[in-house]
Every structure is written in C-alpha cells, then in structure tokens.
Amino acid sequence: MMNKPFSQACENNKDAILAILASEFRTTRRVLEIGSGTGQHGAHFAPNLPHLLWQPSDRAENLPGIRLWRNSAAAPNLAAPIELDVTRQWPDGPFDGLFSANTAHIMPWPVVERMLEGAGQLLSSGGRFCLYGPFHYGGQPTSASNARFDAFLRAQDDQMGIRDFEAVCEVAAEHGLHLTADHTMPANNRLLVLVRG
Structure with missing residues (x-):
C-alpha cells in the first residue's frame, strides 16, 4: 500500500500561507491549485477555508499521492485532483482563485510564461x-x-x-x-x- 508523500517544506509553510489566503481568498469561491505536489497544501487549506472549493492539480504521476492526502482530509470542499500540464489543455472555468507554491523556480521560464498566460485566460x-x-x-x-x-x-x-x-x-x-x-x-x-x- 502506498504511503502518503511528504514534503517538510509544505509542513513548515502551510500555516503562514493559510493566514494570507484566508484574507486574499475571503470572497473567493473556486480555487485551482497548480502543481499540488504531495497534496499536503490542499488537505490543510480546504478544511480551513470551507467557503470555497479547492481543486488540486498536477502531472499524472503525482495524482495518486494527492488522492491519499485528500482521503485523509475528508473535506467536502476538497475536489479530486485533476491532471494539468500548463503548456497544454487547462480545465474549464470559471475560477476566481489560483494558487501555486514552489513551482516557478522548477519550471523552465517559457513554462512559467505559459502558466501566467493561462492564469490570465482562466x-x-x-x-x-x-x-x-x-x-x-x-x-x-x-x-x-x-x-x-x-x-x-x-x-x-x-x-x-x-x-x-x-x-x-x-x-x-x-x-x-x-x-x-x-x-x-x-x-x-x-x-x-x-x-x-
């Protein structure tokens, strides 16, 4: 049986990020998380932001781990993760919130540009x-x-x-x-x- 993936950085920064999101997303209703990674952020944020729907996404190989974190969170507003490559097809909107953590320095610069372009469209x-x-x-x-x-x-x-x-x-x-x-x-x-x- 697969163990949940774990990032110490996510564990360290989740509360500091949540404090900002609680303000910035106070009137937001639907958030797409780009590059959910382990899934820890969504599992922490969704239960603490019950007024919105949190949609995790990542490349296909990361989705099983994200599902494990979703299952453990058991938050009704945490959606099943979807596959997303920002250089290809984006999900249907509308979204009034996007969140991404520690992705821009991993992506090649042209992919960062594509992420920002997609964000502007979505x-x-x-x-x-x-x-x-x-x-x-x-x-x-x-x-x-x-x-x-x-x-x-x-x-x-x-x-x-x-x-x-x-x-x-x-x-x-x-x-x-x-x-x-x-x-x-x-x-x-x-x-x-x-x-x-």
Whole structure:
C-alpha cells in the first residue's frame, strides 16, 4: 500500500500561507491549485477555508499521492485532483482563485510564461492568483540561502532557477494580471497576489 508523500517544506509553510489566503481568498469561491505536489497544501487549506472549493492539480504521476492526502482530509470542499500540464489543455472555468507554491523556480521560464498566460485566460474578472516561492529582486537574491538554492537548482538543470520578481510581474501584466500585494513569508519566500483586471 502506498504511503502518503511528504514534503517538510509544505509542513513548515502551510500555516503562514493559510493566514494570507484566508484574507486574499475571503470572497473567493473556486480555487485551482497548480502543481499540488504531495497534496499536503490542499488537505490543510480546504478544511480551513470551507467557503470555497479547492481543486488540486498536477502531472499524472503525482495524482495518486494527492488522492491519499485528500482521503485523509475528508473535506467536502476538497475536489479530486485533476491532471494539468500548463503548456497544454487547462480545465474549464470559471475560477476566481489560483494558487501555486514552489513551482516557478522548477519550471523552465517559457513554462512559467505559459502558466501566467493561462492564469490570465482562466481567471474571472477580479480573480486572484496567489503565487508562493522565492524570488530575486533587481536580478539579485534576497539572502545567501536563496543564492545557494538558485545555484543548486541551476546545477541540476540550467532551465531551473529562482525567477526575477520584475520579470514575473511584467509577463503577468501582459496577460491582464496586476500585482496588488507582495507578502513577506518565512524562509526568504514571498507570496505574490496577481489580480485579473
């Protein structure tokens, strides 16, 4: 029998992220999580945000683990995970919320661009995309640990790496998404809130 996958980073950051989402998603009704990974975030957020439907998604190989976390959460507003490759077919909307954690630095930059394009198309007017992770500002890391992490990622694959905040916001704006908040998070991470005009 498969054990539930586990990410220590998810365990460490879930409450800090939830505190922001409780405010940013206070009037949101349907959220698509892009790149749900282990499924831990959805299993924690959905029971604590009972006013909305949380839709996990990821590549096919990660769906069994996400299902295990969904089963253990037993939250009526946590949907069964769906397969999503942001470069291909997106699910039918409308969604008035999107969430993604620790994906932008793993995706190649053209895929990040496609994620932002898809977000602009999928979100309803006034909908919010909450994007969590580390970012560089002015082309520079915000801490020594982020510089080391960026070097580690690029050594694994030269298409990975911490993304520049300004570049993310520029591409987002091209697709009708405008920055309304840049939240400081633990461990030198940020939570960007991009709103569909």
